[in-house]
Amino acid sequence: MKGRPLVVFAVCWLCGSGLACALTGWTLFWGVLGAIACLPFLFGWIGLRGWSALLLIASLIGGAVHWEWNEARNVSSLPEVTHMAVEELDGYAATLHATLDSDVRIDGDRADFQILLASFEPLGEGQSGTDSEILQLPAKKERLMVQVRLAEEEEQQVAAEWRRGDAITLTGSLALPGEARNFGGFDYRNYLKTQYIHWLFKVKGASSVTATSPEGVGQFNILRWNDLVRNQLGSAVDRLFSEPHAGYMKGLIIGMASDIDPDMYGQFSQLGLTHILAISGTHVAVYVASLLLLMSWLRLTRETSLTIVLLLIPAYVLLSGGSPSVIRAGIMSMIGLYMARGGLARDGLQMISAAALIMMWWNPYFLLSVSFQLSFLVTAGLMIYMPLINRLFNGWPKAIAATASVTVTAQLISFPVTILYFNQFSLLSFVANFLLVSLISAVVLPLGTVALLLSFLWMPLAKPLAWVAILLNKLTFVSVEWMNSLPGFVLIWATPSLLWIAAYYAVLYVLLYLLHRGKGEMRHALNVEGDTVPLIHASRELRLVEAVQPGVIVTPTGNQGRSDQVRSDNSGSMTTLSASIAWPEYTSAFTARGAGYYGSERMSLLHKGLCGLLILILVAGLGWAYRTPQPPGTGVVQFLDIGQGDSTLITTPGGKHILVDGGGTVHFGNQDSWKIRRDPYEVGAKVVVPLLKKRGIHRLDAVILTHADQDHAGGLQAVLEQIPVERFMFNGTTSGKDNFEKLLDTAVERHIPLYAIQQGMSYAPDAETTLHFISPDLDHSLSEGGRLPVSEHQNHDSVVFLLDMAGASLLFTGDMDAAAEQNLLYMIQDGSLAASFKQERDSFSLSSSTRAAVDVLKVAHHGSKTSSTEAWLQYWNAQSAVISAGANNTYGHPNPGVLERLEAVGSQIYRTDQMGEIQMRIKDGKIDVRQKLIVDEL
Numbered sequence: 001m002k003g004r005p006l007v008v009f010a011v012c013w014l015c016g017s018g019l020a021c022a023l024t025g026w027t028l029f030w031g032v033l034g035a036i037a038c039l040p041f042l043f044g045w046i047g048l049r050g051w052s053a054l055l056l057i058a059s060l061i062g063g064a065v066h067w068e069w070n071e072a073r074n075v076s077s078l079p080e081v082t083h084m085a086v087e088e089l090d091g092y093a094a095t096l097h098a099t100l101d102s103d104v105r106i107d108g109d110r111a112d113f114q115i116l117l118a119s120f121e122p123l124g125e126g127q128s129g130t131d132s133e134i135l136q137l138p139a140k141k142e143r144l145m146v147q148v149r150l151a152e153e154e155e156q157q158v159a160a161e162w163r164r165g166d167a168i169t170l171t172g173s174l175a176l177p178g179e180a181r182n183f184g185g186f187d188y189r190n191y192l193k194t195q196y197i198h199w200l201f202k203v204k205g206a207s208s209v210t211a212t213s214p215e216g217v218g219q220f221n222i223l224r225w226n227d228l229v230r231n232q233l234g235s236a237v238d239r240l241f242s243e244p245h246a247g248y249m250k251g252l253i254i255g256m257a258s259d260i261d262p263d264m265y266g267q268f269s270q271l272g273l274t275h276i277l278a279i280s281g282t283h284v285a286v287y288v289a290s291l292l293l294l295m296s297w298l299r300l301t302r303e304t305s306l307t308i309v310l311l312l313i314p315a316y317v318l319l320s321g322g323s324p325s326v327i328r329a330g331i332m333s334m335i336g337l338y339m340a341r342g343g344l345a346r347d348g349l350q351m352i353s354a355a356a357l358i359m360m361w362w363n364p365y366f367l368l369s370v371s372f373q374l375s376f377l378v379t380a381g382l383m384i385y386m387p388l389i390n391r392l393f394n395g396w397p398k399a400i401a402a403t404a405s406v407t408v409t410a411q412l413i414s415f416p417v418t419i420l421y422f423n424q425f426s427l428l429s430f431v432a433n434f435l436l437v438s439l440i441s442a443v444v445l446p447l448g449t450v451a452l453l454l455s456f457l458w459m460p461l462a463k464p465l466a467w468v469a470i471l472l473n474k475l476t477f478v479s480v481e482w483m484n485s486l487p488g489f490v491l492i493w494a495t496p497s498l499l500w501i502a503a504y505y506a507v508l509y510v511l512l513y514l515l516h517r518g519k520g521e522m523r524h525a526l527n528v529e530g531d532t533v534p535l536i537h538a539s540r541e542l543r544l545v546e547a548v549q550p551g552v553i554v555t556p557t558g559n560q561g562r563s564d565q566v567r568s569d570n571s572g573s574m575t576t577l578s579a580s581i582a583w584p585e586y587t588s589a590f591t592a593r594g595a596g597y598y599g600s601e602r603m604s605l606l607h608k609g610l611c612g613l614l615i616l617i618l619v620a621g622l623g624w625a626y627r628t629p630q631p632p633g634t635g636v637v638q639f640l641d642i643g644q645g646d647s648t649l650i651t652t653p654g655g656k657h658i659l660v661d662g663g664g665t666v667h668f669g670n671q672d673s674w675k676i677r678r679d680p681y682e683v684g685a686k687v688v689v690p691l692l693k694k695r696g697i698h699r700l701d702a703v704i705l706t707h708a709d710q711d712h713a714g715g716l717q718a719v720l721e722q723i724p725v726e727r728f729m730f731n732g733t734t735s736g737k738d739n740f741e742k743l744l745d746t747a748v749e750r751h752i753p754l755y756a757i758q759q760g761m762s763y764a765p766d767a768e769t770t771l772h773f774i775s776p777d778l779d780h781s782l783s784e785g786g787r788l789p790v791s792e793h794q795n796h797d798s799v800v801f802l803l804d805m806a807g808a809s810l811l812f813t814g815d816m817d818a819a820a821e822q823n824l825l826y827m828i829q830d831g832s833l834a835a836s837f838k839q840e841r842d843s844f845s846l847s848s849s850t851r852a853a854v855d856v857l858k859v860a861h862h863g864s865k866t867s868s869t870e871a872w873l874q875y876w877n878a879q880s881a882v883i884s885a886g887a888n889n890t891y892g893h894p895n896p897g898v899l900e901r902l903e904a905v906g907s908q909i910y911r912t913d914q915m916g917e918i919q920m921r922i923k924d925g926k927i928d929v930r931q932k933l934i935v936d937e938l
Contacts, residue, residue: 005052008042009059010353016063017360017367020071032064067364076198077142078174081120081135089199090176095121096201097134100166100211101143103227104159105258108677111148111159111206114197115168116141123171143196145177146170148203153674155206163228165221166211172203181641181887181916183932184495184694185687194365226318230254233319236455240466245473248277249448252440255279255321262679267480270490272411272418272429273436278371279320281329281379282441287316288333290446306341310334324359324366325375331355332379348383352376370421374414381413382406388512407434412508416501419493419625423693427489436476444472492723494696496625504621511614514607628696630655635769635806635922637856640691641912641932642683644862644886644893645711646814649692653806653923654766656701660812662688664714684715689722699724701765704757704801706814707794708735713743720746729763731776731799732756733791744788757799759833768806774833775800775816775824795861796820802854807925811876813860813867821860821872828875855927856920857907859883863894873905880929881907882918889913 015035023031036057043053079086098115105112120135148170150156162168177200180187192198203209214221237250244264250256257265257277268274288309295305317330335351356376359366366372386409393401411430419425426432451465483489630636630651638649642663650658663683692700703725705713719725720743728747734740747754759777764770776797779789791797798814827833857878860867862885881902885893894911902909910918916932 004347004350004353005055006350006353006357008056010356012039012056012059013063013357013360014367016060016065017067017364018063020064020067021367028064028068032061035060063360066361070364074193074196077138077140078120078199081137082122086176089174091173093123093171093173095123095169095171096144097121097167097169098144099141100162100164100168103164103230104162106150106156106159107258107679109150109675110677111150111156111162113146113162114195115144115146115170115201117144142198144199144201145192145195145197146172146201146203148206148209151205151207153672156674158206159209162209162211163213163224165214165219165224167214168212169210170201170203171208172201175200175202179933181912181932182687182691183917183919185691185917185932194368222318229319230256230321233452234259236452239459240451240455240462241470244477245470248473249452249469251277252445253448253452254319255323255326259678264477267477267484269422270424270484271426271432271480272414273432273480275374276437276440278323279326280375281325281332283320283445284313284316284326284329284333286441286445288313288337303341306337310337310341313337324369324372327359328352328355328372328375328379331358349380352380352383370417374417377417378410378413382409385409385413385509385512388509388516391516403434403438407437413505416496416504420496420501423495423690423696424490424492426483427491428483428486432480432483436479439472440476444469444476447472491626492693492696492698493626494629495694500621500625504618507614507618507621511611511618514611514614517607626696626698628655628657628698631921631923633806633923635808637803637805637810637920637922639858639882639884639910639912639918639920640688641884641916642687642715644889644891645683645715646706646862646884647688647712647715648812648858648884649695649697650803650805652766652769654768656765656769657697657699658702658704658765658771659688659692659700659716659719660704661706661712661814662703662715662719664710664712664716666710666714682715682718684718688715689718692719692723697723699726701726702763703728704771704799705730706799706812707731707797708733708737708740708791709794709815710737710739712815713740717743717746720750720752725750725752727755728752729755729757729799731791731794731797732758732778732788733794733797734788735792735794736790757801770804772802772804773799774802775820777823777827795866798860800824806922808856808922808927809854810856810858810920811854811878812858815861815864815867817861817866818869818872821867821869825871825875853877854879856880856882859894859898859902861893862889862891863898863911864891865895865897868898868901870901870904873901873907877905878907880927881909883909883911883913885911885913887913 016032019031019035020028039053039057039060043049043056076086078084078089082089084092096115096117097119098117100113101116102114117137118141119137122133122135148159150159177189177192177197179189213219214224233254234250234256237253238246240246241249244261247256247259247261248264251260255278260277265274265277268277291309291312292305295308300308313330313334317326320326332348332351332355335354336346339346359372386405389409389412390401390405393404396404407430411433415425447465447469451462451469454462454465628651633653635653636649636651638651640647640649640663644666645663646661647663648660650660652658665680665682700719700723703716703719705716705728707713708730717739720728725747734744744754757773757776759773759775761773762770763773776799778791778797795815795817796819798816798820800811800813800816800820803810803812824833854876855878857873857876857880859881863883883894885891893913899909910929910931912918914933918929918931921928921930
């Protein structure tokens with residue numbers, strides 16, 4: 001690293017930015033101070049001192065200061081301009097005058113784009129857009145994300161005519177972006193902040209938007225023309241290919257990943273193949289190589305060719321969408337071409353460091369981009385780690401060895417980042433990348449690109465190439481689907497710490513380095529291939545030979561299959577000396593031949609010991625990261641915030657995982673086909689499953705569905721498809737709806753045992769946990785044809801159970817109604833409910849003479865007025881009550897009367913609509929509660 005100052009400078013800058021991102025205030029100050037205190041160890045390792053050391057300290061501080069300076073500028077100006085608090089602006093109606101600053105994405109009944117706000121016209125009560133004051137923004141315009149809900153199908157075409165650079169007027173309302181409402185959940189507000197966006201602007205109907213094309217200089221907006229060209233290329237791909245090939249090829253050739261079929265994208269993602277669907281360094285390399293080949297055909301000089309290609313690279317970066325990975329590849333390519341034109345030596349690590357510094361200076365938030373992180377890590381990893389891995393494939397055919405080396409290196413380097421963000425890794429990822437990446441990048445990508453270009457000249461000439469690409473695509477899709485169908489290869493990982501990731505890279509490098517050196521030394525010492533050893537340190541080698549045989553002069557001849565020649569000045573005779581003299585520190589006490597044998601044996605033992613130790617450390621580290629994090633002997637009940645619905649994850653002290661309900665997105669009535677989005681929001685796939693994966697839930701020991709309503713059952717479809725489940729428990733009835741029938745069919749297809757819950761049943765997942773089911777009391781006999789009985793009163797027939805765990809008791813009630821509560825109270829009074837239990841609970845007696853007491857009551861039906869009667873709440877006398885309801889839901893949940901009754905019995909109320917996710921950690925009967933959102937005391 002001493003000869004690569006830019007590399008060390010870039011690393012220090014990135015570390016400073018990372019510290020500023022993770023820490024604030026005085027913690028940042030002490031963090032930077034601690035990092036500076038550690039730098040002398042780095043300086044000693046790379047041999048730096050004086051001004052060079054001060055420069056690196058300045059780099060570390062500079063990265064932190066630059067981040068903080070950018071953070072201080074990245075604030076919304078609307079509160080200052082309008083003299084209104086953020087809370088007052090949220091939901092405030094206004095008319096905005098702005099410039100459209102992105103392409104318009106239309107998906108179903110919604111159009112999304114970004115604007116640069118110029119002026120703000122409040123529309124308060126009683127005001128119109130003509131008599132209210134227009135507030136001008138400062139010179140620096142504010143960026144907003146606009147969401148237009150289209151009212152009619154014809155409005156899709158209207159929205160498609162809006163272009164970047166248009167002067168645009170919109171009437172709607174401001175909204176704060178949603179924040180993370182679950183621990184570890186996606187934070188849309190923070191994400192938009194990295195795009196310098198602080199507000200959403202919601203518009204109803206395209207009629208509320210007026211767009212005017214720019215005039216004069218504004219017509220020559222390069223980004224506007226770039227959008228137009230990209231759209232034309234996308235339309236050409238649509239004419240060449242049918243779906244799903246069109247969306248796939250648009251992602252592969254143009255970088256339009258949003259048009260890829262979501263199911264297909266999920267299939268590729270599971271195998272770690274999503275990098276194929278995004279423009280990356282491979283695409284830039286193919287582009288540059290193709291242009292250079294074209295220049296050579298045109299008989300242009302080398303300097304002219306390099307200059308033209310260098311100038312054309314920015315055009316390709318823009319045309320491909322300008323993702324961080326393609327920007328990185330573009331900058332590196334331009335630097336490389338410039339240095340090649342000037343005849344300068346090129347160093348990949350120096351070039352990638354320069355690219356990182358340029359990008360971080362332009363936008364420090366690149367540091368938080370997954371694309372940025374993967375692109376730089378994999379590229380740098382190929383430079384650093386691949387030379388060490390190449391030696392492991394020496395015996396393979398060269399073409400296969402090269403592909404294998406790149407694949408293994410890329411997979412090993414990307415693995416920590418993959419599990420950090422996606423929490424899963426397929427063991428078949430190595431095979432999939434080895435078999436498919438070369439096919440796609442070397443054959444399908446060029447075929448599709450040439451077909452696309454030819455389609456603008458003569459479509460009949462392009463069709464045959466497109467047909468071949470489609471056949472190869474079908475082969476790819478079938479291969480991906482088949483590999484994903486194989487069970488047991490997808491591993492779910494909890495989110496690792498940054499310290500673990502750093503340790504992984506360090507241990508992996510040292511292990512590969514030792515394997516590399518050890519294999520090379522053994523081969524030379526035993527003269528397996530007869531290679532000669534270059535005598536770099538000739539003086540040390542000469543001293544060794546003189547110690548063995550005074551007067552001998554070493555003359556290397558360096559050809560494969562020939563030994564080094566040794567000539568004696570005294571006799572002139574020729575003798576052979578083993579190549580092991582390259583390691584005098586192990587051979588100084590022996591003859592040349594004997595030294596090679598015994599020194600290599602000692603070296604081999606040392607290497608084997610160190611490598612074995614590092615392998616154990618690496619395996620132990622992987623095992624530690626794979627485990628599900630959990631405090632020992634502690635049960636955790638996690639009431640997830642999934643909007644209007646229910647979903648609770650129970651982790652027992654013994655490490656068993658039980659999911660109660662899975663939420664679900666409710667759709668009212670039949671939706672027009674044009675309104676259906678390509679990737680519709682579904683709470684199970686977007687919230688529940690990602691949270692389970694982030695928490696390292698490898699399998700669910702039980703899924704309990706309280707009843708078949710969509711807001712409880714809908715999200716379980718994604719759960720059953722992506723998470724292994726041991727058993728599925730429900731009330732033994734069906735709603736008769738297609739969605740629920742599909743859910744049961746999925747359980748049967750995946751060989752998940754189904755259990756129809758009856759009153760009196762119990763389930764004990766471990767020694768400290770028992771679930772006592774006290775409802776429903778139904779006849780579970782099958783109807784004619786072996787079908788489940790259909791219940792039209794799913795709320796009334798909800799599964800109700802009492803959870804005894806780690807000395808605490810929690811009552812789960814589903815959506816039971818007042819009638820069901822009354823029936824249970826009657827059964828308790830006449831003793832029939834207590835008699836139905838095989839074992840009576842020790843914590844309390846279900847009898848009419850005593851009143852039960854539970855620690856936590858999961859309030860029925862989201863706090864609806866149809867449940868939680870006074871008699872019910874008084875009987876259970878819960879210390880705490882949890883209400884799962886969506887923020888600002890249209891049902892008015894929870895009902896004020898229910899809240900009053902809960903307060904009357906002295907229950908501490910927790911609400912997901914106000915507090916986000918609520919977690920209860922239980923140990924020895926004590927319950928510690930934490931909530932995701934901080935709520936001011938009312």
